Amino acid sequence: MSSGTIFFIVVAGIVILAGIYLVIAYNSLVALRNQIENAWSQIEVQLKRRHDLIPNLVETAKGYMGHERQTFEAVTQARAKAAGAKTIPAISQAETMLSEALSRFMAIVENYPELKANQNFLAVHEELASTENRIAFARQAYNDSVLFLNNKVQMFPSNIVAGMFNFTQGEFFELEVPGDRAVPKVNFG
Amino acid sequence: MKCPLCSIMLISLEFAGIEIDYCMECKGIWLDIGELEYLIAEEDGDEYLEPMAAVGVKGKGRACPICTRSMKKIHLGPTKDILLDQCPSHGIWFDRGELNKFISTGRDEKRSSRLVQLLDEFFPGVDDQIEGGE
Amino acid sequence: MFWSVIAANKRKTYALIFLMGVFLLGTGYAVGMAVAVYNRPMAGLAGLAAAAFIWFVMLMVSLYGSDRVILSISNAKRVHRDKWPQLYNIVEEMKIASSLPKMPEIYIVEDTAPNAFAVGKSPEKCSICVTAGLLAACSRDELQGVVAHEVGHILNRDVMYMTVAATMLGSILLISDMFLRSFKYSPTIRFGSRSRISGAGGAGIIVLVASVFLAIVGPILARILYFSISRKREYLADATSARLTRYPEGLASALEKILKSTATLNFAPSATAPFYIANPYKQHLGGNAFATHPPLSERIRILRAMSAGAGYIDYMKAYIQVTNTRTSLLRASDITDTGRIEIRQASKASSGTELSHGVSRRKAGDIIRAMNNFVFVSCPCGVRIKLPPQYTGNQIRCPRCRRIHDIPETDNKNLRSILTASTALDGKNVMLEDPGQNMGIDLPSSRKQTVSLLPGKWQTFTCNHCGCSHELSPSFSGRRLTCSHCGSRITILQQASSN
Ligand SMILES: [Zn+2]
Ligand SMILES: [Zn+2]
Ligand SMILES: [Zn+2]
Ligand SMILES: [Zn+2]
Numbered sequence: 001m002s003s004g005t006i007f008f009i010v011v012a013g014i015v016i017l018a019g020i021y022l023v024i025a026y027n028s029l030v031a032l033r034n035q036i037e038n039a040w041s042q043i044e045v046q047l048k049r050r051h052d053l054i055p056n057l058v059e060t061a062k063g064y065m066g067h068e069r070q071t072f073e074a075v076t077q078a079r080a081k082a083a084g085a086k087t088i089p090a091i092s093q094a095e096t097m098l099s100e101a102l103s104r105f106m107a108i109v110e111n112y113p114e115l116k117a118n119q120n121f122l123a124v125h126e127e128l129a130s131t132e133n134r135i136a137f138a139r140q141a142y143n144d145s146v147l148f149l150n151n152k153v154q155m156f157p158s159n160i161v162a163g164m165f166n167f168t169q170g171e172f173f174e175l176e177v178p179g180d181r182a183v184p185k186v187n188f189g
Numbered sequence: 190m191k192c193p194l195c196s197i198m199l200i201s202l203e204f205a206g207i208e209i210d211y212c213m214e215c216k217g218i219w220l221d222i223g224e225l226e227y228l229i230a231e232e233d234g235d236e237y238l239e240p241m242a243a244v245g246v247k248g249k250g251r252a253c254p255i256c257t258r259s260m261k262k263i264h265l266g267p268t269k270d271i272l273l274d275q276c277p278s279h280g281i282w283f284d285r286g287e288l289n290k291f292i293s294t295g296r297d298e299k300r301s302s303r304l305v306q307l308l309d310e311f312f313p314g315v316d317d318q319i320e321g322g323e
Numbered sequence: 324m325f326w327s328v329i330a331a332n333k334r335k336t337y338a339l340i341f342l343m344g345v346f347l348l349g350t351g352y353a354v355g356m357a358v359a360v361y362n363r364p365m366a367g368l369a370g371l372a373a374a375a376f377i378w379f380v381m382l383m384v385s386l387y388g389s390d391r392v393i394l395s396i397s398n399a400k401r402v403h404r405d406k407w408p409q410l411y412n413i414v415e416e417m418k419i420a421s422s423l424p425k426m427p428e429i430y431i432v433e434d435t436a437p438n439a440f441a442v443g444k445s446p447e448k449c450s451i452c453v454t455a456g457l458l459a460a461c462s463r464d465e466l467q468g469v470v471a472h473e474v475g476h477i478l479n480r481d482v483m484y485m486t487v488a489a490t491m492l493g494s495i496l497l498i499s500d501m502f503l504r505s506f507k508y509s510p511t512i513r514f515g516s517r518s519r520i521s522g523a524g525g526a527g528i529i530v531l532v533a534s535v536f537l538a539i540v541g542p543i544l545a546r547i548l549y550f551s552i553s554r555k556r557e558y559l560a561d562a563t564s565a566r567l568t569r570y571p572e573g574l575a576s577a578l579e580k581i582l583k584s585t586a587t588l589n590f591a592p593s594a595t596a597p598f599y600i601a602n603p604y605k606q607h608l609g610g611n612a613f614a615t616h617p618p619l620s621e622r623i624r625i626l627r628a629m630s631a632g633a634g635y636i637d638y639m640k641a642y643i644q645v646t647n648t649r650t651s652l653l654r655a656s657d658i659t660d661t662g663r664i665e666i667r668q669a670s671k672a673s674s675g676t677e678l679s680h681g682v683s684r685r686k687a688g689d690i691i692r693a694m695n696n697f698v699f700v701s702c703p704c705g706v707r708i709k710l711p712p713q714y715t716g717n718q719i720r721c722p723r724c725r726r727i728h729d730i731p732e733t734d735n736k737n738l739r740s741i742l743t744a745s746t747a748l749d750g751k752n753v754m755l756e757d758p759g760q761n762m763g764i765d766l767p768s769s770r771k772q773t774v775s776l777l778p779g780k781w782q783t784f785t786c787n788h789c790g791c792s793h794e795l796s797p798s799f800s801g802r803r804l805t806c807s808h809c810g811s812r813i814t815i816l817q818q819a820s821s822n
Contacts, residue, residue: 202709
């Protein structure tokens with residue numbers, strides 16, 4: 001066997017291996033992108049659910065806390081803004097503001113024991129609380145996938161494949177809820 | 190659950206943290222196992238009530254509302270003048286007025302007063318009838 | 324989800340099915356041989372065939388019907404969303420958090436002791452069961468912690484192994500029980516002639532030999548099952564719970580309530596216990612029922628020692644710190660934390676009130692009643708009347724105040740509303756506005772009271788009649804109240820409001 005043939009075989013081998021790698025890397029990137037899309041649609045479902053619940057909440061509360069007009073308006077406005085947001089950073093920001101408005105609203109509700117005992121209000125409140133939990137859990141799954149994709153897009157050698165097929169970094173979905181960053185609980189005893 | 194005497198359905202009544210099963214017909218009261226201890230414990234601390242088999246009582250026992258097996262005749266606590274029906278695994282049956290009588294006799298006046306008062310409040314009508322009958 | 328644990332559970336499940344087959348075939352053959360008089364090999368083969376058939380049936384039952392069987396013996400009732408929206412929501416949250424492929428079915432067990440368990444042969448098809456006692460005693464966060472613990476068992480395939488094991492061993496016990504029963508109560512055997520028993524291949528002998536054999540072996544098998552239950556499984560499910568909920572305190576305080584309730588008199592209805600192999604399910608959260616369960620107090624301490632975060636890593640650290648052991652719970656490859664998992668804050672919705680044992684037991688009773696279509700009538704005098712569905716008549720007279728109430732149609736769509744209604748009557752600080760302005764009865768003056776409202780301030784006052792204390796919010800706008808404790812009527816004097 002001449003050295004030329006050996007050289008040819010080696011090169012061919014490398015090309016084939018590179019081809020295989022390309023296919024695998026491309027497929028995993030696509031899978032990841034789908035996973036992110038899927039996770040994002042989960043979040044959107046829950047965000048939509050939250051938007052749908054708010055008019056209900058306001059309606060129920062109005063009868064009991066009529067003179068808290070600004071609070072209602074703040075919530076309604078924040079909801080309208082959040083419903084209109086399109087890009088992920090805009091949604092992040094608008095939803096954070098909505099969460100803040102809601103938590104202010106809930107703080108004021110504390111002063112209305114009769115409202116707090118109302119069956120209708122309890123039901124809406126439970127749905128809202130659950131929706132917020134779901135958003136939080138879905139967000140975690142989404143951000144985990146985004147982190148994974150971003151690592152691939154940035155790191156060698158998958159970054160080459162990502163560059164070839166125009167894979168861009170995903171955007172994290174942040175939702176800063178006041179007080180969500182809990183103080184670590186210290187327990188003595 | 191059926192009344193051991195009248196075999197109509199018992200209803201449950203809850204008032205001020207006390208719950209009993211009650212017969213609308215004969216005004217008897219059923220307490221599930223542990224319930225009496227719970228009632229008494231609120232007043233007296235952890236007093237354990239040792240049921241004492243009533244000797245020399247004849248006749249077929251009444252049917253336990255839960256398992257329908259026949260219940261034992263017992264005395265409970267310090268007094269011997271009240272004869273109760275007990276299913277060892279389910280609870281105790283008190284005829285009309287027996288629960289009040291049981292709780293108010295043989296005990297410190299002050300300690301039992303709240304419970305007796307609650308029971309009186311529970312059945313003002315029953316008491317009237319008992320008094321009226323005597 | 325811990326891959327090494329999952330693999331171990333799968334291995335154990337297959338091993339159990341295999342061992343059970345070997346054991347049954349051996350038994351069948353032995354019984355056949357022991358009984359036969361004339362044609363020994365044939366009898367042995369017949370025994371073998373019978374055993375193979377039993378094994379096959381057991382396998383089918385444990386693979387396709389086991390959850391139904393266990394659920395029905397545990398007295399569990401399926402509930403849908405509208406029956407208990409909060410429970411459904413919590414399960415769905417945990418489904419999202421754990422990426423379970425399908426929503427588990429939800430069951431409520433008619434038991435006043437707080438507890439929970441899960442059944443099912445795969446994460447695709449599983450059920451989560453909580454007792455009425457748990458629902459009555461726990462706040463939202465606590466319930467979430469318990470549900471997440473059960474989801475942990477599902478993810479780790481503990482549930483798969485336990486379900487298969489319970490049905491396989493349970494059916495052996497059932498068969499041996501059947502044999503014993505027929506032996507004990509069948510008059511032909513008990514009082515039969517000697518010649519019949521010693522007769523060649525007599526049915527009596529088969530039953531006798533098989534039943535004696537099974538009676539000895541059954542309990543041994545049950546023991547084997549108990550020892551095959553991993554000691555680590557509860558810790559691992561706790562770790563999953565902390566990680567999924569990001570709130571270890573929820574499970575910790577739920578376990579504390581379970582611990583307290585088992586410490587006090589336990590009135591668990593004994594009617595639910597005949598299938599005792601299924602008891603590990605019923606008891607597993609309750610712990611201490613048998614030696615394979617780590618003590619609850621230790622599990623609580625570990626959860627409370629997680630101060631840095633809610634990840635697996637944090638649980639492992641807390642575990643090592645509390646138990647003082649060197650052996651780790653998990654392999655490093657099982658710890659799949661992505662970054663630091665922070666502990667979240669307690670949810671505001673949680674009603675973290677400490678209920679006395681009596682109160683939560685009563686509430687649990689109400690839940691069970693509501694599940695069984697009892698009708699609840701709240702009398703304005705403070706008595707709650709609970710009518711069984713068999714109660715006939717359209718009206719009921721309150722034994723206390725003698726008001727006559729119409730009996731409404733059963734409307735227990737939302738079981739939880741029963742609970743909140745009874746909270747309203749228990750809670751010392753919950754005020755009930757007089758429902759019908761005219762009470763119908765004239766109360767003595769000792770049970771009437773007037774309180775003047777201070778504008779813009781919270782205020783506390785005591786009921787003159789029963790001495791319980793009540794709170795009024797600054798925004799209280801009612802004019803009349805009924806003391807939720809004694810039924811006294813309180814008139815509120817509104818002063819000129821400030822705006
Ligand atoms: Zn009766
Ligand atoms: Zn009984
Ligand atoms: Zn467990
Ligand atoms: Zn009444």
